[in-house]
Amino acid sequence: MAQPTEEQAAQLEQCLGCPCIYLPPQENTSSVMSAYLEAAARGRRESFTPILLVLNEQGNLVFEDLKAFQQEMAATPVGDGKALLRRFVEEDQKEMGEYFTPEQIMEKTAALLGDDTSGGKEITEFLSLTDYRGQVQPVVLAEIPVKEPWEVFSYLPFGGWNECPSPKEQRAAAKYWFEQYGAVPAVMTRSTLEYRLPAPVPWEQAMETALEQYFFCSDIVDQSFGMAGTLAGCLSRSTVWYFWWD
Numbered sequence: 001m002a003q004p005t006e007e008q009a010a011q012l013e014q015c016l017g018c019p020c021i022y023l024p025p026q027e028n029t030s031s032v033m034s035a036y037l038e039a040a041a042r043g044r045r046e047s048f049t050p051i052l053l054v055l056n057e058q059g060n061l062v063f064e065d066l067k068a069f070q071q072e073m074a075a076t077p078v079g080d081g082k083a084l085l086r087r088f089v090e091e092d093q094k095e096m097g098e099y100f101t102p103e104q105i106m107e108k109t110a111a112l113l114g115d116d117t118s119g120g121k122e123i124t125e126f127l128s129l130t131d132y133r134g135q136v137q138p139v140v141l142a143e144i145p146v147k148e149p150w151e152v153f154s155y156l157p158f159g160g161w162n163e164c165p166s167p168k169e170q171r172a173a174a175k176y177w178f179e180q181y182g183a184v185p186a187v188m189t190r191s192t193l194e195y196r197l198p199a200p201v202p203w204e205q206a207m208e209t210a211l212e213q214y215f216f217c218s219d220i221v222d223q224s225f226g227m228a229g230t231l232a233g234c235l236s237r238s239t240v241w242y243f244w245w246d
Contacts, residue, residue: 008055009140015063016156018048021141028136029129035141036186040196047147051156053140054128054189063157069167073154076168081176084169088215120225120234126187126194127242149184150174158188164245165216173216181209183241195241206232217243 006022013020021039023032032052039050063069130136144155153159153171160166165173170193177183181201187194201209210232214221220243225231235241 009138012053012140013142015066016142016144017066018145019143023139023141025138026136029125032129032136032139032141033125039141039143040184040186043143048143048145049147049149049152049184051142051144051152051185052126052129052187053142054187055138055140066157069157070155073167073171078150078175079168079172081172081174084172085176085212085216089211120230120232120237123234123238123240123242126196126240128187128189128192128194148175149178152185156188158193162245163218164191186240191245193243195243197239197241200237200239201235203236206236209235213241213243217245219244219246 006024009020009022021035023035026032036050036052043050128137129139144152146152146155150171153167153174157167159170174183174185174195177195182198183195184197185193186196207228210221210228213231213235214228221228221231223246224244225234
């Protein structure tokens with residue numbers, strides 16, 4: 001398969017209609033992180049939000065009908081993120097109620113929560129910057145022209161496939177998490193999304209947030225952490241959140 005190139009990055013910049021910097025593969029992620037942090041600081045002064053768009057062997061991220069999408073999102077009020085996450089929980093419980101007894105639901109809930117929050121590794125760097133071989137991937141650092149970080153999802157149509165929340169749902173959740181924890185969307189690939197935070201989630205809120213994230217993106221628990229309690233331990237010591245939809 002063709003490797004991503006600077007020419008492909010230029011095409012992505014033309015599609016997005018905002019300043020972009022192509023960062024070719026490096027030996028490690030330090031230069032990418034430095035470029036991102038510099039852009040984040042500048043973005044607060046110049047009213048844009050930087051996003052690292054990871055390229056891979058399949059080529060560019062595809063953003064079709066971008067102008068129509070942006071117009072639609074601009075005309076749609078931002079939803080209530082907390083209510084959205086609560087609805088995800090209620091819908092899951094309702095679905096479980098159709099197949100399991102109350103006792104079975106309690107057992108499944110206890111298994112999901114787990115009783116150990118001491119696990120969960122600390123995450124302080126973006127995981128999507130490297131591939132499964134540990135090699136740093138080429139990225140485009142895009143200066144998305146939105147002051148509020150949650151409005152990234154009004155500019156880029158991320159989500160809406162399989163069980164990945166739609167762009168409108170992504171935007172609502174992003175606004176809620178920014179207001180709660182200062183979390184900002186920072187990295188996108190075709191199937192992953194990462195947030196950066198100024199500080200980890202306070203310990204007393206970590207389990208509640210872990211459950212919110214589970215019902216927002218169950219794969220991070222079902223196919224990674226195993227239990228929400230382990231995810232809570234991770235959130236209580238991490239400044240990066242990682243979401244992945246299969």
